[in-house]
Every structure is written in structure tokens, then in C-alpha cells.
Amino acid sequence: MKVLGLILAGEKGKGLGKLTSKRASAAVPVGGKYRAIDFTLSNMVRSGIKKVGVLTQYNPRSLMDHLGSGKEWDLDRKKGGLYILQPYVSESERYWYRGTADAMYQNMTVLKRGNEDYVLIGSGDHIFNFDFRALYDYHMISMADITVMTKSIEGYEPELYGVVKTDDEGRVVNFEEKHPNPEGDKINLGVYFINKKMLMDLLYAAVPNGGCDFVNDVIIPNLSTLRIMSYEFTGYWHNVKKSILEYKKINMDMLDRKVSHELFYQNGKIFTKLKDLAPPKVTATGSVTNSIVADGSIIAGKVVNSVIFRNVEIRSGAVVENSIVFEGSVIEEGAKINNCILDKNVTIRSERTYKGYDEPLIFEKRQVA
């Protein structure tokens, strides 16, 4: 089966505040060395997809720098490979993508040209590890026109998600976007599997008439005419851009061995941009408990319940608790941080103390505190 992967990665992610002031939410660092998009991208590659288009829009520099030629995901290919699909100016003077359906519509050439039969649409913001081949099989067996990946609503706030109601055989009968009291009991995970020709037809029918959103203008109006099936996913799944608390929880979840086993080992690896850094070093004055530490970091202070990214320096006497420290940050001698998120290359000067209360305290990129 030939499948084209499309990853929607153009959003800012308002819920993440300063973390997305200079990067799209798909490029948000997560789990010590990854960017959010690594999960969907790796899932697609491991599911046999050889051609992936990434639809970017909001501040894509960081994302593009991360993706490069796609080599880390084995996507630097003569045939297929990685395509970055940016909005562009053309004779029709259309420019920005006006929604998810419009974004795909504007890249119709990619859909037209390839020899793929199916399209898998995913998002760059989702943290999960899944082999999509199970979804393909379900799609075939249930004779679906479109298959939507869903998950039981338990543990998720309904007004932040699209909620799906299905009949006994799993067909979607109702779909509500961000409703506080929805009818259904499954959230939409934003992963769609669809015949390519059908997707093209649906886009041609919707977008020129102003229907720019894939869910509201393509899925929902066709619930009765198309056989839209729900594939229920039962594993770990979270969206990084919902809120800072959610974002922190995702990182802290990775300290749970069950979660990290599922995310990084069970179904195969999550690939990310390689940086040639030496193994992390814990010196004579350092101590690390219940934490993850990435390559290139030197720990001379105390680290508790934290996620430490690459090339971080925690000097002696410093204490880092319940915090997330991005690449290249330095916590100087005797400084103490608790419940903080340090963006890249932040410096916390010696002897300073910072503590986040209800929400973690966020330090912007290159900030010196």
C-alpha cells in the first residue's frame, strides 16, 4: 500500500505562551531531546510511508532547521522523501493557509503528482507512538471512506477537543468541535486516513466555496453521505499545545517508566535530529534522581524530578527541581529553581532562586536571570 503522509505543522499553539513566541508548536522541544513533530514523523516512517509533506506556516525557521533534509528519519530519498510545504505567493495572489483544508488544497500538486493511493493526515503536535499499519487494516476491513483516529474521552477536557459519537459498528454519527457538554465519548486525535482521490474530490468541493477547515467543512457536512469510521486508540496520546500545564505533564510523564517504555521502545524508535555530543557526565558534587538527562550535559549540582535537555550545565551547589531545562542552558553555582521551564540558552545567575507556583515559571530563549 502506498501512503502519502501529510503533517499539519503550521500552528502557533496559543496555549504555550512564550515557548511558541519564536517557533511553531510542532517544533516545541519535549522529552530531553525531541521536538513534538518527531513523534508523528517517526510513526509515519515506521509505518512504511516513504513520502511526507510537512505543512508549515507560523514561524517555521526552527522547524525547518530541525527537519533539514529529512536524513534523520531516512527521508532524504531520490524518490519520495520529505517535502516542506510552505504557503507561497502565486498569480492567484493567495498566500496564507486559511485553514487545514485550504492548506492541503493549496498543495494539490503534491496530491496530484504522486502515485500514492492513500493519504494519512497527522499533526505535528501529538505525542504518541503508534504503528499506523493497524489503522490501514482497520480502514480496509471496515470499508471506510475516511477513518478518524479517536480515543476515549476519559482524562481529557472536552472543550479542548473535537468529540466523536459512534454507532455500534464504529461509524461516526456525530462530531462536535470544542463543546463543553458533548454527546460523544471519544475525542478526535486529528489523524485521518483517506483515499487520495476522495480527498482531492472533497477538497475541490469544499475549499473554493470557502470551506477551509478539514473537520468543520469536510468531515462534519459529510457524516451522513460518507462512511466515516472511528479507530479507537488506547495508548498514550497527548497534544503539546493545549496548555503549559499539559505540556509540563507530558514531559513529567516521560519519567514514568511505563510511559517512556511505550513511547520509546515498544513500537519502535522515535528519531530526532542527531547532535554529536558526548555522554552526560555527573561529577563528584552532582546527584540526579528521578530525572532524564540528555547528551552533552554536565551535572555538578542536584537534579530532582526534572527533564534536562542536551548541553545543559548545572554547576555545583545548584538545585533543579520539578523543572524542564532546554538545550544549552546554564544554571550557575548555588542557584535554585523549582517548577520552572527554561527555554534554550537561558542562564540562571548564581545564588538566585526561582519558583513557579500554580503554573511553571517560563524563561524565554537566551534570557539571563
Add this chain to the structure above:
Amino acid sequence: MADVVAMILAGGQGTRLGVLTENIVKPAVAFGGKYRIIDFTLSNCANSSIYTVGVLTQYKPRVLSKHLGIGRDWDLDRKEGGLSVLSPYAASSKGEWYKGTAHAIYQNMDFIDQFSPKYVLVLSGDHVYAMDYNEILDFHILKRSEATVACIRVPLPDASRFGTIITDNTYRIVDFEEKPSQPRSQLVSMGIYLFNWKMLKKFLVEDARDQKSAHDFGKNVIPKMLSEKRYMYAYEFDGYWRDVGTVYSFWMANLELTFPMPALNLYDPNWRFYTHSEEMPPAFFGKNSKIINSLVSEGSVVYGDVEGSVLFQGVEVGEGSLVKKSVIMTNVTIGKNCHVENAVISENTIVGDGTSIGVGDDVENAEQPDIYNHGISVVGENVVIPSGTYIGKNCSVGNFLNMRKMGIKTLKSGQNLRYH
């Protein structure tokens, strides 16, 4: 450095590393938490802008060849030049193994000639060091040298283990002695040679015709050049360099990396060391783990205590275990309540719960005291050690041994375990 072709000799077995080089060639032996020994030489080439590199393999090259690939990890996948793995080959008349270091280069003269270089840099894939080859080249040009030998200064008594070099006060080489009993100089050869290619070619052809020659640079070619009064100079290198040729020096060089301010800086952003490594999540440290003075690589999961050790990728240390002054290679699993001290454990080995390794009396190794000494015990790759096993000091366990199936639970200090 467009005029230079680097030739890395990577065929040596390294017999004094015992079980560590029983199945793989010494340049492919793991080092420093995520590297293999040859990574240092390859990274030095890339960092010195030498992008035409031949790697000469011979002994058990499987792991090495897989590691090298097309050289992409060292930025050596190039349209022009790049990395080439050069194995011994069969020609129409006869096929030949490389008979010596000089013969290995002689067999690949065609390879070098296709780049028409001015200089050929002969390197060894056996050493751990950080060196900018531009400096030896500048020295070579400045001295109008025809052959330059990189040297390092060692204490006089140690010099008898190496090829020693006697120079005049301009660093011109006047004499060369291979492993002398009474060394006359503290300068010893690092096995790094820079030659003018035209001249070297002439000597290689002559050496190949010489029936009595051992076809070795140190023993034959260098002395021959000296006897013909060629312009040869010694370039003194004063940076970090380790031969890691013995179990003890290998273990020590790894442990040195855990010391404060080690001589080899793996964290220098201007001199990175590149390697081919597996994609793994960051290292995880459990709730009750205590780690000091250690390197713990990606993919490792530590619940126990680790002290003064180097843990490679994917190592697991169970609850209640202590790993001290040890080198634990990729994907080794150490169970609960183990005590591992002064040990080197190779890839993929499984250590069952409650096992002790490297604990007990310091008894000299019965069969190979010259290999297994200083109280260090070495466990080979893919070994299965059942729960509750005791392994003493100065021991060795051969590769691929399943001690559970063999029914062996005790290996006293100074004993070797191998397949019968």
C-alpha cells in the same frame, strides 16, 4: 587540506586486549560511553578538513565495516574523495593479505594515485587522541621535510616499549630504534607519518621487492629512508594521546573521562568527536539512584548506584546494585543487588540479580597474567551470567558464553572461562 590523503591502518588485532578483541578488531572496540576507538582518528581527519580517507581493514572487519558505512557520521560521504574501506584483495595472479603496514599502503597505491596528492598521512586507527593534522603539515612544509614522524615524550624507562626517535637540535631525525632495551631518547613514535607521496612511493616499491623485509614502516621503511639520508623530522605532539593497547590502559583511559577536568575533552564544541550511534531516549535516573563521577549514555536506565564508571548506551542497572570503577558497554543489563567493581563488561551481556564481579582476593591470573591484571575482570559480549554468580578479580569470561547453560556459578579470582 586538499593535497593530503589520509590512510588509516585499522587491521591490528590488539592481542593484549584479551576477549575484547577476540571477535572484533581493536579500532572497533567501544570507548568513552558511545564511541569506538577509530572514531577519534576519523573525527580528527574531519576536524582537520581531510576529506579523503582510506581505512585499511584486515582482521575481523565486520563490526568495523558496519560502523563506518559510507562515512556519513564523520561527514566523509563526499562526491570527491570521502571514505573508502580498503580490504585486502585478490589480483589476477595472486591474492594477498597485507603482510605489514608498508605492504598495506603499497597494495593501495592505485587508490592514492587517483587523487594525485602531494602528501600522504599514515595514521593508526588504534589510538585515542585529539590532534589537528594541519599542525604536522605546517611543520612538514616549514622544515622542508620529506617524511615527518609524530612523536610524544614519555618517561625514559617507558620508552623501551615503543619505537624511539633520536633527533638533532633542529628535530631532524638522526636515528630510530624499535623497542630498544637501553633507550637513548624520550621521544617515541605515535605511528603517525606524513610523507611526500612521490618519495614514499619509490620506497614502497623498493620495499615490496625486498624479500627479507617485514614490510613494516617502523622496522623497515623508516630505517631505510634514514640510511639514505632523507630529510626526516620529528614533530613533537604534546596533547592527549593514549594507546589503550592493554586491558589496564583501556580501562584507565575510560575511567579518566570521569575525573574532574579530564585531559581528553569530549565536550569541546570546537573539536567534536563523531560516531555512529543508535537513536535512544535520554538517560534515566531512578528515584533511589546515586550517581557520582560517571558518564551515563543515552538509553541507559539507572536504579542503583554508579560510581566512577562509564556506562554506554542502553545500559540498565537494577535497584540495590553498585557499579564502581567499571566500563559497561552498550545494552548490558545488570540486575538487582549486584556488585560490579573494576570490571569491563562487553556489549549485550546480561548479569543476573545478586551477582558479584571483581570482588575478592587479588590473585594473579593463572594463564594470562600479562593480559588480565591490576584486579580488573573482563566479561565478553553476549554473555549470560545467572543470578547469584560470583566472579573474582583478574578474571575473564569469553564472548557468547552462557554460564547458566554451562552451570557455572563461581569463577575464582585469576581464572579464565572459555568455551571448551
